[in-house]
Amino acid sequence: GAVVSQHPSRVICKSGTSVKIECRSLDFQATTMFWYRQFPKKSLMLMATSNEGSKATYEQGVEKDKFLINHASLTLSTLTVTSAHPEDSSFYICRGEREGGNEQFFGPGTRLTVL
């Protein structure tokens, strides 16, 4: 089956720093990547949709200048949390859609802790 990886799996950073999370589709080309955020013991909240080579579409209430999403290739999308604050601590999960297909594959998630 198709695999989506995320790196890092866990990251701890100081308040005010920026953190980059990578989402890679390992054996398929993902034209679209979705980024979700999950608070502890809560459901997943869709943050944004990114399409390869174009700007991401952000959901209402998500700060695009804080959560920078880049989808530079068909196998890589990145989420950068800029000037991180403790309230940005969360579990971030990406989902890739196979090019030309109708399947979705979730990454294992990245746990971000901002001190």
Added chain:
Amino acid sequence: AQSVTQPDIHITVSEGASLELRCNYSYGATPYLFWYVQSPGQGLQLLLKYFSGDTLVQGIKGFEAEFKRSQSSFNLRKPSVHWSDAAEYFCAVGATSYDKVIFGPGTSLSVIP
């Protein structure tokens, strides 16, 4: 507006007992419906999905779900629960199988040996 509700926040069952997790949705058209499982600290795994056809859908790990249009429900069932089924279960709805997917709040399942 699209929404998904899972009335049960937490359910505890004994190993070997049957299980039913409830899911209700609100959607303008016929949606794609999904059930996902998330083990502690892990990503999500798709258990099953439904769009059309037979309203009883078979999934992985012995799970099944039944779509009832009249009740706007898509409940997940398993006849005999195993200890390894303890996890968080999410019902979700989307316009297609690969578009934006809206998740329900989740039901946490505990299994008593």
